[in-house]
Amino acid sequence: MKVLFAASEAHPFIKVGGLGDVAYALPKALRKLGIDARVIVPKYGSIAEQLKNSMHTLASFNVPVGWRNQYGGLQYMEYDGVPFYFIDNEYYFKRDNAYGYYDDGERFAYFCRAILESIRYMGDFKPDILHCNDWHTGAVMPILNTHYMHDGDYSRIKTVYTIHNLQYQGVFPKEVLGDLLGLGWDYFTEDKMKYYDAVSFMKGGLTMANKISTVSGSYTEEIKTPYYGEGLDGLLRQRSYDLWGIVNGIDTDIFNPETDKELFFNYNGSNIENKLRNKEELQKSLNLPVNRNIPVLGMVTRLVDQKGLDLVAHIMEDILQMELQMVVLGTGDTKYEDMFRHFAWKYPHKVSANICFNNALSKKIYAGSDMFLMPSKFEPCGIGQLLALRYGSIPIVRETGGLKDTVFSYNEFAREGNGFSFTNYNAHDMLNTIQRAVHFYYDEKGIWGELVKRAMWEDNSWQKSADKYIELYSSIM
Numbered sequence: 001m002k003v004l005f006a007a008s009e010a011h012p013f014i015k016v017g018g019l020g021d022v023a024y025a026l027p028k029a030l031r032k033l034g035i036d037a038r039v040i041v042p043k044y045g046s047i048a049e050q051l052k053n054s055m056h057t058l059a060s061f062n063v064p065v066g067w068r069n070q071y072g073g074l075q076y077m078e079y080d081g082v083p084f085y086f087i088d089n090e091y092y093f094k095r096d097n098a099y100g101y102y103d104d105g106e107r108f109a110y111f112c113r114a115i116l117e118s119i120r121y122m123g124d125f126k127p128d129i130l131h132c133n134d135w136h137t138g139a140v141m142p143i144l145n146t147h148y149m150h151d152g153d154y155s156r157i158k159t160v161y162t163i164h165n166l167q168y169q170g171v172f173p174k175e176v177l178g179d180l181l182g183l184g185w186d187y188f189t190e191d192k193m194k195y196y197d198a199v200s201f202m203k204g205g206l207t208m209a210n211k212i213s214t215v216s217g218s219y220t221e222e223i224k225t226p227y228y229g230e231g232l233d234g235l236l237r238q239r240s241y242d243l244w245g246i247v248n249g250i251d252t253d254i255f256n257p258e259t260d261k262e263l264f265f266n267y268n269g270s271n272i273e274n275k276l277r278n279k280e281e282l283q284k285s286l287n288l289p290v291n292r293n294i295p296v297l298g299m300v301t302r303l304v305d306q307k308g309l310d311l312v313a314h315i316m317e318d319i320l321q322m323e324l325q326m327v328v329l330g331t332g333d334t335k336y337e338d339m340f341r342h343f344a345w346k347y348p349h350k351v352s353a354n355i356c357f358n359n360a361l362s363k364k365i366y367a368g369s370d371m372f373l374m375p376s377k378f379e380p381c382g383i384g385q386l387l388a389l390r391y392g393s394i395p396i397v398r399e400t401g402g403l404k405d406t407v408f409s410y411n412e413f414a415r416e417g418n419g420f421s422f423t424n425y426n427a428h429d430m431l432n433t434i435q436r437a438v439h440f441y442y443d444e445k446g447i448w449g450e451l452v453k454r455a456m457w458e459d460n461s462w463q464k465s466a467d468k469y470i471e472l473y474s475s476i477m
Helices: 018-032 104-121 140-148 201-208 217-222 233-238 273-285 309-319 334-346 359-368 384-390 401-406 427-443 445-457 463-474
Strands: 002-006 036-042 056-065 068-079 082-088 129-133 158-163 171-173 198-200 211-214 243-245 296-300 325-329 351-354 371-374 394-398 420-422
Touching: 002 018, 002 104, 018 036, 018 082, 018 129, 018 463, 036 104, 056 104, 068 104, 082 104, 104 140, 104 201, 129 140, 140 158, 140 201, 158 201, 158 463, 198 201, 201 233, 211 463, 217 243, 217 401, 273 296, 273 359, 296 359, 309 334, 309 427, 325 359, 334 351, 359 384, 371 384, 371 427, 384 394, 384 401, 384 445, 394 401, 394 427, 394 445, 420 427, 427 445
Parallel strands: 002 036, 002 129, 036 082, 129 158, 158 211, 211 243, 296 325, 296 371, 325 351, 371 394, 394 420
Antiparallel strands: 056 068, 068 082, 171 198
């Protein structure tokens, strides 16, 4: 089976969010199971020079963008055993960031068409499955159906479309249908790409892919309701039979506390002493009082409403009345950045606010914290809780999406569970749950030790998820 995984980002070339991790780790896991999985992404200007220097050009060709033709280059390299293709066009992609430009609609309309054109130049690799991800590749399916389905190289290709976050749908003026995508007005209908008086790239994928997946079972059910459905719940209910929920995993080679070179000390579930030494070094490096006996509550997150920061803001003073320290890493809305800076100023012995993104520091926080807070309003899958478990930091989460599917609240009677959770999107429910976790940390040392070891030995690798994706692909072959 040959799978071409199309995405707007992929580790280690460029990563903005969880999609970047998936686009690297899932194809890698599929290849270990005998699937010829390859990845295609834009060649962004911000890709590291040493990686660019390893790429070589396979072909140059024209890419139709509406009525005009643009240059397209197909470049190739292998990284960690995974073949990667890159669409080269400096006009669209030689920029500092992946997204956030006035012409994103045109940039990713070009990318969708370039993905399909590039298949002609991949030699003996002709994909059986074209696996597209999020809005940036949503227009691939309607373009494929309109312009390529009668071509022998394309007629047998089946498509899978994965929703990583339904909130971002790629909505643009309806004129892009002809001007950028080369599609007729017959696509401006409710059963194709029409979204109010505009068009949605994501809707193109949702209506025309052979199968749809999301990144957790609970999120699959949630998005079929008006509250989570972002205006597409009716369509998703209609396509329920074709909708699969497959929870993400993590790359356990990259995220491994036994071998991770970015930690102060390596450790595993049998050597918790070194986890405590990581905590002391984290405290020291962030100018917090060094005390291995006080719990450290970590947050590595985007500082936005979706991540539950309004709940945190509401009870921050209450949290800081507890005997704990809080370490935050992330950027986002100014009001939340300023809030954490304020509390770090007011409680310098309790709060460290790191308003930036720093991958090395994020690893040190996973390793050096005792608890990890994710009170999300919605969370399609979430990777933070999986990394926290891997590094022995006990998750405290709201029961939504992938958080609900991977974190199970500790039950002291059955001695089961791997974290602490609350159901309602309510600040005081969250506060009670944090207080409950702190109680176990201080007063039930034996249970806490069990929880940490259980978390670290848990298997959240891509193995099981990759098996499910193979089952999904096989269902449409």
